[in-house]
Amino acid sequence: MDWYSAVFELIDMRSFSNLWFWIALAVMWSTTAHWVLGVPYDTIQRAARHGGQAQADLEDLVRINVNRLLYIAEVSGLWLLAIASGLLTSLAMLGFWYGVEFAQAVFLLAFPMTFVGLLSLRTARTIRAEALSGPALRRRLIRHRLATQVIGMVSIFVTALWGMYQNMTIGPLGG
Numbered sequence: 001m002d003w004y005s006a007v008f009e010l011i012d013m014r015s016f017s018n019l020w021f022w023i024a025l026a027v028m029w030s031t032t033a034h035w036v037l038g039v040p041y042d043t044i045q046r047a048a049r050h051g052g053q054a055q056a057d058l059e060d061l062v063r064i065n066v067n068r069l070l071y072i073a074e075v076s077g078l079w080l081l082a083i084a085s086g087l088l089t090s091l092a093m094l095g096f097w098y099g100v101e102f103a104q105a106v107f108l109l110a111f112p113m114t115f116v117g118l119l120s121l122r123t124a125r126t127i128r129a130e131a132l133s134g135p136a137l138r139r140r141l142i143r144h145r146l147a148t149q150v151i152g153m154v155s156i157f158v159t160a161l162w163g164m165y166q167n168m169t170i171g172p173l174g175g
Contacts, residue, residue, distance in 0.1 A: 014170075015105030016163035025159060028109060029152040036145045037120055037127075038065035044141050059133055062141070066124040073121055084114060101166060108162060112155035116148055 015021045034041050039061045047058040072080075088111055095104035123144045126132070132140055 015101050016166045021105055022163075025109065025156065028113075029156060032113070032116055033145060033149050033152060036141045036148070037062060037069070037123060039141065041145060044138055044145075048135075048138055055134065059137065062127065062137060066127050069120060069124045070128060088114065101170075104162070104166070108155070108159045112151055115151050119144065119147055119151070 036044065039058065043054070043058050043061065047055040088107065091103045091107040091110065094100045095102075095107050123140060127137065127140060130136075
């Protein structure tokens with residue numbers, strides 16, 4: 001047995017039967033739900049409990065991240081949209097038209113994140129337009145986190161269904 005065969009026998013390179021894919025999916029969504037517009041959720045909770053300096057820190061972090069996100073959208077938003085659309089279209093074609101399982105897996109990771117990105121942009125615009133602060137800001141951030149969690153739950157459900165379908169139709173040995 002050569003080195004190449006030993007490595008690929010030890011590490012299953014099929015995405016949906018690979019434990020590392022599912023770990024990456026779980027870590028991606030738990031991290032996405034924890035960081036609300038670049039602000040850790042525990043910072044939002046601390047601001048709600050203690051107020052004062054914790055609230056000022058929250059508002060500073062939100063202001064910095066909102067300004068950063070909106071600046072990126074204004075300066076290079078169209079380019080990012082074009083590149084993301086091209087990549088997602090390529091992944092969808094490779095994955096679902098040509099049957100490349102790795103492309104399916106990457107698409108199922110990346111596509112829902114576009115909705116989170118658009119939601120973040122909308123939330124950032126709302127925060128800036130309404131000059132939110134205090135309890136109104138915390139409510140908006142918590143609502144954003146809840147919407148992100150819903151997107152994550154739907155994404156994990158769809159990915160799990162597709163992964164089970166792939167594993168049942170292709171089989172454990174890849175063909």
